[in-house]
Amino acid sequence: MYTKKIQSSRWSPIVSLIALFGMVLLSLWNTGAAVSxxxxxxxxGAAEMEYQxxxxxxxxxxVDVSKTPxxxxxxxxxxxxxxxxxxxxxxxxxxxxxxxxxxxxxxxxVSCATCHDVTRGFTDQLAxxxxxxxxxxxxxxxxxxxxxxxxxxxxxxxxxxxxxxxxMPITNPIEMGMPDxxxxxxxxKNDAEYQAAFQKAYRRQVNYDDIGRAIxxxxxxxxxxxxxxxxxxxxxxxxxxSEANQGWxxxxxxxxxxxxxxxxxxxxxxxxxxFS
Numbered sequence: 420m421y422t423k424k425i426q427s428s429r430w431s432p433i434v435s436l437i438a439l440f441g442m443v444l445l446s447l448w449n450t451g452a453a454v455s456x457x458x459x460x461x462x463x464g465a466a467e468m469e470y471q472x473x474x475x476x477x478x479x480x481x482v483d484v485s486k487t488p489x490x491x492x493x494x495x496x497x498x499x500x501x502x503x504x505x506x507x508x509x510x511x512x513x514x515x516x517x518x519x520x521x522x523x524x525x526x527x528x529v530s531c532a533t534c535h536d537v538t539r540g541f542t543d544q545l546a547x548x549x550x551x552x553x554x555x556x557x558x559x560x561x562x563x564x565x566x567x568x569x570x571x572x573x574x575x576x577x578x579x580x581x582x583x584x585x586x587m588p589i590t591n592p593i594e595m596g597m598p599d600x601x602x603x604x605x606x607x608k609n610d611a612e613y614q615a616a617f618q619k620a621y622r623r624q625v626n627y628d629d630i631g632r633a634i635x636x637x638x639x640x641x642x643x644x645x646x647x648x649x650x651x652x653x654x655x656x657x658x659x660x661s662e663a664n665q666g667w668x669x670x671x672x673x674x675x676x677x678x679x680x681x682x683x684x685x686x687x688x689x690x691x692x693x694f695s
Contacts, residue, residue, distance in 0.1 A: 458538050462528040463549045468519040471537040484511055488642040499567055504582060504632045506639060509620040514637025516616065517630060522606045523589050525596035526551045531634060534560035541641065550594040567639040568688055581635035586627060600627030644687060652684050
């Protein structure tokens with residue numbers, strides 16, 4: 420079992436696609452929130468931001484940030500939240516607004532939700548992600564689903580926290596393309612709603628570090644662990660279909676997927692905590 424020492428452990432950010440995408444898709448199906456075949460598309464093939472926001476409301480009608488997510492020990496959960504960015508409704512609300520705001524990109528076409536699309540399992544489902552000016556990077560976008568449980572972020576682990584990671588795409592020349600953090604601040608600092616929201620959330624004017632903190636706070640609410648597969652792992656043999664059960668046997672035996680992606684109630688993300 421995990422203990423408070425989890426604060427000093429180094430989790431691999433190489434998350435099992437089967438674990439994460441399987442859980443989110445099962446969650447979608449079981450809430451009756453299956454995505455319409457007629458999803459309105461915006462720039463770069465992503466669903467329109469307003470559509471994504473409405474879908475998220477259906478998936479997650481409300482979040483009580485004062486409570487530990489279902490299925491988690493409260494001590495363990497608190498170990499994942501930095502002291503300078505305690506979860507507060509005002510911070511989550513601000514982070515959600517920023518997550519869907521394309522003004523944080525140099526040409527106004529890319530937001531966090533462009534590559535972490537709610538309708539696509541919080542990814543873009545592309546081999547490599549597309550940024551401003553139709554540029555393509557060298558890696559695909561990991562899901563922001565359950566990303567709160569990682570202690571190093573990006574596929575190579577170069578970012579130590581969600582707060583740090585949330586700022587990096589904004590100034591990446593291929594992704595959102597802002598020349599620096601101040602340019603991102605300048606894009607929204609005159610917005611009266613943002614001015615009030617930053618004061619409520621952090622008691623400060625709009626600034627780049629708090630942009631990262633707010634986005635991280637919102638992303639920590641994207642916890643979708645209560646799925647049929649999770650219940651199956653916890654002992655409910657009838658939680659998944661017979662076909663899925665057969666797949667689980669292949670996963671653990673002939674397919675040997677479990678070698679790199681062990682999954683159990685104590686390791687729900689399905690990684691082996693290693694970059695090698």
